[in-house]
Amino acid sequence: MICLSDTDKEFNIDLVIQTCNKVYHDEPVLAQLAATQAILESGLVRTPPSNLAYYHNNLFGIKGTGTNGSIELPTHEYVNGEMITVGQNFADNNTLEDSVEQHRKLMSLNRYTEVRNSVNIGDAIDAIYRCGYATDPNYTNILWNVYQTYIEDV
Numbered sequence: 001m002i003c004l005s006d007t008d009k010e011f012n013i014d015l016v017i018q019t020c021n022k023v024y025h026d027e028p029v030l031a032q033l034a035a036t037q038a039i040l041e042s043g044l045v046r047t048p049p050s051n052l053a054y055y056h057n058n059l060f061g062i063k064g065t066g067t068n069g070s071i072e073l074p075t076h077e078y079v080n081g082e083m084i085t086v087g088q089n090f091a092d093n094n095t096l097e098d099s100v101e102q103h104r105k106l107m108s109l110n111r112y113t114e115v116r117n118s119v120n121i122g123d124a125i126d127a128i129y130r131c132g133y134a135t136d137p138n139y140t141n142i143l144w145n146v147y148q149t150y151i152e153d154v
Contacts, residue, residue, distance in 0.1 A: 003057075006048040013044050013150055015096065023100040030116065033124040034060075034103050036147040044147070052068055057093035057132050057138060066091030067098045078135035121147060 005011045011141040017035045024031035039045060041061045042053030050057045056071055064070065077086055093099045107115055112131050118124035127148065129140045136142070 004042075004049050004054050004096070006046075006054060009047045009054050010042065011103075012047075012049060013039060016042075017151065018046060018097050019100050023097060023104055027116075028109060029118055030104075032147065032151055033115070033123045033128065034100060034107075036143055036151055037128070038100070039150050040143060040146045045150070052090055056090065056098050057099050058062070058091050059096060059099040062091045062099070062102050062106065063088050064091050066093035066102065067090070068092040068094050074105055078137065081137075098143075111137070121151075 002015060004015065006129060009080055009121070016038045020029075020031045020035040020038065021132060024034055038053075038059035038146070041050075042059045043050040044053070046049055052061060052071075052073065056066070056068070061075070069092045071092045072087055072089050074085050075081050075088050077088075078084075091099070091102060093102070112128075114127040114132075115133075117125050125140050125143045128134070133139075133147065
């Protein structure tokens with residue numbers, strides 16, 4: 001089993017891109033979106049990655065139960081335009097691939113039809129926010145910057 005490194009940012013980003021391409025082998029736009037989200041959500045742009053990603057193989061901050069149960073952690077959410085901290089149960093997974101499989105299952109929900117129907121990464125990034133994936137009003141701009149920095153030329 002391959003795990004994230006606590007010291008090698010490039011290794012982590014390459015690993016996440018490869019894992020997303022493997023899980024989304026038949027959906028290249030969603031593979032790019034998943035990799036972009038994973039890089040952002042798990043803090044792979046810094047070293048070390050988030051504790052949730054590093055210790056619990058949860059690349060996306062997916063709440064609920066994973067293949068290894070769940071872990072309660074504080075998180076920041078935007079409610080009525082204000083950021084607050086709340087405790088949430090997050091998925092604890094055995095592998096990084098489990099995390100990407102969870103993302104794929106999440107994207108299969110009717111709520112994300114617009115995301116699945118996106119024909120390019122720009123449309124997918126816009127759609128993921130409109131479908132309610134994130135509460136941060138700057139989510140699309142942040143995702144686009146991550147995509148351009150770490151994914152676009154790969």
